[in-house]
Amino acid sequence: MTNALQNLSSLGTSIWLDDLSRSRLIRPESENSLQNLIDNYSVVGVTTNPSIFDNALKDSKTYADAFAALKSAGASVDQAIRKVTTADVRDACDLLVDTFRKSKGIDGRVSIEVDPRLAHKTQETIEQARELWSEVGRENLFIKVPATLAGLPAIELLISEGISINVTLIFSTERYEKVLNAYVSGIEKRIAGGADVSQIQSVASFFVSRVDTAIDPVLDLMGTNETASLKGKAAVANAHLAYEIFLKFSRSDRWKKLEISGAWPQRLLWASTGVKDPKYAKDKYVTELAAPLTVNTMPEATLRAVHELNSTIKDSISSEIANAHKVLQDLSHVGIDYNQIVSDLEIDGIKKFEESWQHLLQTVKQALA
Numbered sequence: 205m206t207n208a209l210q211n212l213s214s215l216g217t218s219i220w221l222d223d224l225s226r227s228r229l230i231r232p233e234s235e236n237s238l239q240n241l242i243d244n245y246s247v248v249g250v251t252t253n254p255s256i257f258d259n260a261l262k263d264s265k266t267y268a269d270a271f272a273a274l275k276s277a278g279a280s281v282d283q284a285i286r287k288v289t290t291a292d293v294r295d296a297c298d299l300l301v302d303t304f305r306k307s308k309g310i311d312g313r314v315s316i317e318v319d320p321r322l323a324h325k326t327q328e329t330i331e332q333a334r335e336l337w338s339e340v341g342r343e344n345l346f347i348k349v350p351a352t353l354a355g356l357p358a359i360e361l362l363i364s365e366g367i368s369i370n371v372t373l374i375f376s377t378e379r380y381e382k383v384l385n386a387y388v389s390g391i392e393k394r395i396a397g398g399a400d401v402s403q404i405q406s407v408a409s410f411f412v413s414r415v416d417t418a419i420d421p422v423l424d425l426m427g428t429n430e431t432a433s434l435k436g437k438a439a440v441a442n443a444h445l446a447y448e449i450f451l452k453f454s455r456s457d458r459w460k461k462l463e464i465s466g467a468w469p470q471r472l473l474w475a476s477t478g479v480k481d482p483k484y485a486k487d488k489y490v491t492e493l494a495a496p497l498t499v500n501t502m503p504e505a506t507l508r509a510v511h512e513l514n515s516t517i518k519d520s521i522s523s524e525i526a527n528a529h530k531v532l533q534d535l536s537h538v539g540i541d542y543n544q545i546v547s548d549l550e551i552d553g554i555k556k557f558e559e560s561w562q563h564l565l566q567t568v569k570q571a572l573a
Contacts, residue, residue, distance in 0.1 A: 208487075208513035209246040215519060216496030218311050220249035222475070222503050225260035226267055226288075229295050236504060238299055245511055248303050248311035250296050251370070251409075251475070251501045253348070254320050254560040257289050261567050271571040281569050288568075289316065290339050297342035304344040309405055310468070315370040316340065317348035320557035323373075329358040337367050346370035346407070350554065351379050356386045363390025363404060364397070370473070372409040373553045376546035380446045380472075383408050384453060387470045388462065395465050402466035407473040407499055410446050411553065412489045415439035417480045418545050419535070431538050436484055437531045438540075440492045444528035446472055447495060447521050454497075473499035478506050487513060495521040 209219055221241055232239040241247040261267055267288060274284045296314045297304075304312025316336055322328045333347045347362065348370045349355050359369055363386070371383045387406050394401050416439040423431040450472055453459055459469070477489035477500055485491075486509035490500055494517050502510070535542060 207511055208515070208517055209507070209511050212490070212494055212500070212510065212517045213246045213248075215494055215517060216498065217494050218248050218471075218499045219246045219507070220251055220311075220313075220473070220499055220501040221247045221507065222251050222477075222501040223256055224250050224252045224292055224296055224314070225256075225263065226270075226292055227260075227263060229292060229299070230266070238296060241504070241507065242299065242303070245507055247507070248307065249300065249499065249501070250314045251348075251473075252289075252293065252315055253317050253372070254557045254564060257285075258560040258564040258567065260292070261285075261288065261564060261571075264571060267571065271568070275572045279572070281565055281572065284568050284572055285564060286339070290336065293345070294340050294342055297340065297344050301342075301344060309344070309403060312344045313346050313368070313370075313405065313407075314342075314344065315346040315348045317372065317557075318350075320350070320554060320561050323350045323352050323554045323558075324354045326354045326358050329355060330361055333358065333362050333367060333369075334365075343403070346405070348372045348409075351383050351408075352550070352554070356382055359383065359386040360390040360393070363387055363406065364393040366394065366399065366404060368405045370407050370409055371470075372475070373550060373557075374408055374410045374446075375415065375442075375549040375553070376543070377442065377445050377449060378543075379546075379550075380408060380410060381449055384449070384470060388458065391462055391467045395462070395467075400466070401462070402468075405468055406470040408446075408470055409473045409475040409501075410443055411476040411549070412439045412443055412474050412493065413476045413478060413480050414549055414553070415442050415546070416484075418549055419540060420481065422540060423538070426538060428538075430534075434531065434534055434538065436481070436488070438535055438542075439489070441528035441531035442546075443472075443474060443493055444521050444525050445532065447498070448525045448528070450497075469497060471497050471499055473501060475501055477501065478503045486510075491515075491517055492520050495519050 228238040300312040350373045419438045
């Protein structure tokens with residue numbers, strides 16, 4: 205009998221773990237090891253970000269030998285961060301290489317993000333992405349680049365160079381369309397140059413729960429029955445409309461030409477899928493976002509909650525797109541400024557990752573002292 209995670213995978217939603225640490229890699233027999241989650245929880249990919257590494261590197265005992273060696277070598281704080289994070293990502297890539305090959309490169313991917321302080325610096329983002337791609341040195345790597353206006357030209361160029369990209373911090377459908385165009389333009393440039401595109405993959409990380417976290421309190425303050433009925437609906441509706449854009453583009457003549465040339469679609473990846481409001485089911489941003497050709501990256505708690513489900517997960521997007529339009533219209537009707545909220549969320553998302561990076565710098569500075 206299949207469990208809910210296997211059911212979700214069969215539907216076409218790839219399950220990735222939104223976490224990584226050295227302890228998950230060096231203790232394969234442990235319940236929370238990456239190997240166990242691959243073997244028993246249908247995990248076929250891993251995402252990381254500055255916050256994840258900030259938490260991981262606080263485990264001073266696990267990283268003690270690595271930091272001691274780096275201290276002896278005279279490594280700077282930035283060099284030490286690069287060494288330990290790329291080492292963890294490289295080892296995770298190696299654990300997932302069989303998945304990568306069996307899926308023909310679609311899954312088995314591990315993501316590492318450029319320094320969040322470069323979010324508004326195009327050329328510096330390009331240079332660091334190239335460095336990370338070279339230093340990790342694994343074909344099943346994703347470089348995470350933020351979907352800022354400065355990030356878009358970086359994404360296009362890196363794709364054209366054959367570097368697989370996870371585009372992160374997408375909150376709006378408008379920005380998602382620009383991300384999709386940047387990916388496709390990069391593929392078109394690569395084809396025009398006579399290069400192979402069949403080995404390039406990309407995902408567009410569309411952030412989910414933070415939208416409800418931003419909008420729900422505003423609806424509470426409005427205090428009407430109508431606003432109460434809209435709570436917990438904005439994030440899923442927003443994601444459903446992004447999927448509608450994906451479906452429409454996949455049927456376009458522009459995409460069909462690229463597909464013939466061996467290009468792969470840029471899948472939507474649902475990020476920030478752990479619930480923030482304890483009133484919501486832990487699996488909310490999984491079961492309500494199940495559809496073919498998607499990825500859901502989950503924190504371990506969400507992964508385990510979905511594993512324990514007794515119900516069958518079905519495609520929960522395709523038949524709900526019309527309703528998603530209505531939800532956004534209703535939110536506008538009661539006075540929710542969607543454009544302002546998603547703009548603020550991008551700013552806040554970058555700020556949070558920058559803060560995590562600063563904490564990470566301090567943690568590593570102390571470890572090298």
